Amino acid sequence: MQTGLRFEILGPVRAWRDGHEVHLGKPQHRALLGLLLVAGGRPVAMAELIDVLWGDEPPDSATNGIHRIVGILRRVLEPDLAPRETGRWLGRSAGGYRMAVTAEHLDLLRFRALINDNPDIGGYVAALALWTGPVLAGQFREQPMVVAVDREYQQAARQAADLALTAGTAGQVLGVLRQAADRHPLDEALQARVMLLLTADGRQADALEVYRQITRRLADELGVDPGAELRAAQQQVLQQETDEADRPAQLPRDLAVFVGRQDELAGVLALYRPPTGASTPVVISAIGGMAGIGKTTLAVHWAHRVAHQFPDGQLYLNLRGFDPSERLMDPGDALVRLLDALGVPATRIPAGRDAKAALFRSRMWGRRMLMLLDNARDEQQVRDLLPSSPGCLVIVTSRHSLAGLVASDGAVAVTLDVLAAPDARAFLTRRLGPVRVHRESDAVDTIVAFCGGLPLALAVVAAKAVLRPQQPLAEMAAALHAARGLDALTSPDVTVNARAVFSWSYAALTPVTARLFRLLAVHPGPDVTAEAAASIAGLTADRAQAALDELAHGSLITEHAPGRYQSHDLLRAYATELLADDEATDARQRFFDHYLHSAVAAKLLVVPGAVPVPLDPPAAGVRPRVHAGRDAAFAWLQAELWVLVGAVEAGFGHGIDSHVWKLTWSTSRMGLHADTEIRMLTMSLTAAERLGDQRVIARMTDGLAITTLRAGWLDQAETYARRSLEIATGLGDSGAQIRALMGLCEIYQRTERAHLLIDVAEHALALALDSGGADAESLARGALAWGYAAMGEYDKGFAEGAKVLALAEISGNFIDRHAALDSIGFGHLCRGDHATAVRYFEESIEVLRNSGHRVSDEAAVWEHLGDAHLATGDTTAAHQAWRRSLTIADDLDAWTAHRVRAKLAALPTET
Structure with a gap:
């Protein structure tokens, strides 16, 4: 037994x-x-x-x-x-x-099995958690077999840290990593990783304390200074790469005619004092403050009054918590936009909301910045966006009380009510002038009473009065009184009078402008240009601009940035009520067609080799953007990126599935964070499945493979690539099969599984030769050249590289030529001919430089060049090459960026 x-x-x-x-x-x-x-x-x-x-x-x-x-x-x-x-x-x-x-x-064997069988973060954390102290409680610590087991522990801890830093999940491993670091206080590599993990978790002060302790310990016990890896970690913590960071100034413009709210303004100005030590971020929330009460106006005015106290800049986000389309901003997307404003490249932003929040706190640490978070739905939308650094001021506006922030985050609540009659009268006086107000004092009193002290209603009335200086205010008061019987808006915190004011102002618009006001309700935001408005309404660009100007003069929309317009949530809700179903359907079709045709044209200019998507002719009246060239097309895509994201989400909700996947294709790899792009591709995959189009399903699955690979999620990437290959094989689509196979090649190259890469590349090459596709043949042969070099079959690798060069000579394809030179150089590097490798890598880079284009593969070539320089003993040249690689990879390739950053940290000297 x-x-x-x-x-x-x-x-x-x-x-x-x-x-x-x-x-x-x-x-x-x-x-x-x-x-x-x-x-x-x-x-x-x-x-x-x-x-x-x-x-x-x-x-x-x-x-x-x-x-x-x-x-x-x-x-x-x-x-x-x-x-x-x-x-x-x-x-x-x-x-x-x-x-x-x-x-x-035995726990030791379980430790090994967890790492070998589950080489992911969860496996490493479970394995490291098995350690309760030194092996055998420290007995026989100098014996070789005990030392070897202890080294396994240290190595596993380092590998867990590297995985977490790549995946952006520092919080998952910090506990077991800090225990490991405490047990090995002189392990500089491990201590450096703990510093980086603490920084990624928003704990820069703790990271610097680790550096101070290890520095003192090294001096006291070994009489040495910290090595290169520790120094590099310290610099990363301290500098937070401030050479890449901007000092954003994102506040909306202040209202030139701000009046009233003197008590409230004095109260909020007293809330913040420059820090002398610890300081708690201050939050303004409009408890019970109805829509249109002037929360944003007060917050912006307050922010401008104190902005000089925040030398590191100001951040602004409209969280769209009460947008009529119910498209509130996801906190993860909000963090992406905040990190982008702080100069963090998209590839450096980790996956997962907790990891993004930790990075945001880390980048904010030590800075004195002002943040205005406008239109928050609730505490959950805001909490991850709060910095922990002393000296920051955070202003949050919301129709809800945000009592949770008050209770648990130390927020200070400020309640706004409607304007008192004297302030409302002063409001109109600043806009209409004292003479006119004094001359028709009784009419002004009637208007003030009718508007009920609601600033938005007063602003709409004042705007119309300014545009009609000869019209007696008494006539306006009478017209407002006649509109009193209209029902309230559906929003529970909008008064009957506000709706009456809107309807009165709307009725005075010219027919073309009134129609555009209604039709703009189909636009999901966050803002619209005259060009897009023209397509939505089927107008000429000049007529659309004139209508927008009329709406802006009437305070029914706001030009919040040059050429970009947005509307208050209440006014959008009112426009939605006015919109008939049939005109909404037609306007929505024109909206989607405008952005789809404009975006596809831009993508094909930016990425000439992209496989185009089929397009039906745009609806009548649509005038897609005509791009002047590649740079103009790229600039348009960047300016409209969040509008396009909104279009995908809105199209998915309305079941406009064909537009959903084509718009997603247009934005792919155009600067969106991987999380956002994966979300769009996932919606597009569902849309393709609803369409029942296997070819589109294969394309979207292939896109998910590429994007998850870019995010560093290799397991998911391989799963998507294999599914794409299975579908493409079933369809007999050799082009789709080759794309899926090349995705697998890239996965195997990154994971250094050269034998699998060779099998897959040979399959792709056979398909390319059968179909006669020269571009596909070049890709497959280029992958083979790398695989053979990695396997030590150098002659085979050089032969494949030479064939790619020959094909590139015929086609004039500079990308193929650059890739072939890189592969040949890689073969010489593996064989030990470092000087020859340097020449090939430099020639590959020169090909790209002469082409005037930048591709993600360029980062890998610079990395290889640095490897070759290091092999020759030239650490200065290696450092320069790797820094150039990192600059490119930070924008385009998270996986390469992480690998190169580790190489830089490990350099024995840095010049």
């Missing part, structure tokens, strides 16, 4: 039988068992046991002593064992003894 025993040596030596701890006897008995368990099931020779237990002067009875201890241990482990029986656990082997244990029985 087998005994249910379990052993631990990753800490004190302990054993359990059926859940109860076994008393192992004397220290020497425990020591011998521990030594046998450290071997992990391998036999330990008698001589080695004697040497470890007694050292250079063992007693004559040492051998008999070990036999005696073994006998005692056998009976301890198996109390029912008969005399002279060996038992199942402790047996003789190879002139010594061995413990018959597996991962089921």
